[in-house]
Amino acid sequence: MFPMSETIAQLLLSWYRQNARQLPWRGSPDPYAVWVSEIMLQQTRVETVIPYFQRWMARFPSVAALAEAPLDEVLRLWEGLGYYSRARNLHRAAQLIASHYGGQLPTERAALEKLPGIGRYTAGAIASMAFGQDEAALDGNIRRVLARLFDVALPARSPAGEARLWELARQVLPPDEAGDFNQALMDLGSSICTPRSPACLVCPLTSLCRARQLGVQEQRPVLSARSAVPHLTVTAAVLRRDSQVLIAQRPPQGLLGGMWEFPGGKLEPGESLPEGLRREIREELAAEIEVGEELGVFEHAYTHFRVTLHAFFCRLRAGEPTALEASQIRWVTVDELAAFPMGKIDRQISRRLAQLHRPKGEPRG
DNA sequence: GAGACGTGGCT
DNA sequence: TAGCCAAGTCT
Known part of the structure; x- marks a missing residue:
């Protein structure tokens, strides 16, 4: 001192x-x-x-x-x-x-x-x-x-x-x-x-x-400049079978580690949204899907990149989904989604599903 | 040691 | 809209 x-x-x-x-x-x-x-x-x-x-x-x-x-x-x-x-x-x-x-x-x-x-x-x-x-x-x-x-x-x-x-x-x-x-x-x-x-x-x-x-x-303090953040376009599948949807748990390390999400990923140059989503599901889950109606578009800024995410309702065409890249996958009802930890975007998708799922006029939880 | 790692609020 | 933070740590 x-x-x-x-x-x-x-x-x-x-x-x-x-x-x-x-x-x-x-x-x-x-x-x-x-x-x-x-x-x-x-x-x-x-x-x-x-x-x-x-x-x-x-x-x-x-x-x-x-x-x-x-x-x-x-x-x-x-x-x-x-x-x-x-x-x-x-x-x-x-x-x-x-x-x-x-x-x-x-x-x-x-x-x-x-x-x-x-x-x-x-x-x-x-x-x-x-x-x-x-x-x-x-x-x-x-x-x-x-x-x-x-x-x-x-x-x-x-x-x-x-x-x-x-x-x-x-x-x-x-x-x-x-x-x-x-x-x-x-x-x-x-x-x-x-x-x-x-x-x-x-x-x-x-x-x-x-x-x-x-x-x-x-x-003061003297701060160093930050580098510009890239803007990505990504897709996500709300894969439905009977009364359930498929969710995947992210690997324990890295971005949103251990959190659950709707599977999907980055769009590659030249791909359409459905093409990119079909490829991602093939790579991640070894399954062929049919991409249906768009459920919503979500903007989100992470620390070092920004995304525009397009979520689509999808159906299974061939193959039984397997956790190739995820820690595990689960088929759950819309009501069960609330119990699984999720990041901001996937929680927004879950809530949207719950709204669509719930009869009109019923109060939200 | 530079970059990865979330989200919400404010400009 | 895009940028810049706000009681850091890990690799």
Whole structure:
């Protein structure tokens, strides 16, 4: 800790005592709750997380409860939050904690960081907030606050920038109050020291802020440009047989890992939509289909690409569908679809089917 | 170490 | 519309 840090800590902690948000995971000393909230909050807004956190804690109130739950139910509860590897890792880590740590989270940063889904930030956050240890935690908010406070001109996500910001995060940390201090920095970053139009006039640290003094606060942190995202056209089959439809579970790793979907895939150059869909079903399920009426068109933006998806009602012509690329496939009724974890688009298709399936005038669930 | 990995909100 | 985020981690 260097001299100016004492002032920073005093100003910030005093501000935090007046302005700390009341959040469901704050004020409770349960390390499990802190852990769950930190994983949910990765790349995700507080307002989005709150209802998920409450449902999660009601269903999985402890490490043991989570460790014993089937993955499908874990993913179903996570559905809509995105970055599903977080849920898979949380589940795996709970099983490791149950088997190797007697159901109690390890208290040391290094041990926490060995668990799946817990990186440098989350380990520091849990160690400081749940166990009172003097650990720094550099997240997007703290990165921005520190880059401005100390006018860090290095690209924030470069190795040199990262190293400098972690060093600053450790240097400003007040002994014995790291947990509150880290949370105070994050609250400041999300409410006042915002990416655009920061509210410097009401910031408790404004008199100490280098970037503010130089008028470059909006240019900090220095971010590198992102590459443009491709736009794909994809198809999906709502394959019907008797009163059931076919769904497939995606492989456990990668995009939407472990989630269920209506089979289909990317259109290749020169293909018509039905041609592409017939080819995909041949490749994925070893079956020949007849492509019928279009059920809907869905636009969706993922992190690194964007899709336009055309969903079609289909019938089997030849072959018994086999899980060639999927983890498994299932024939289910429309009413059963709700129990299977799905990403945004496939859930929209499911809901559309349920609407068509339900007699008119009946209220929706 | 650059790219993969979701979704919703706002511009 | 397309772009840009918002409490990161993993490979």
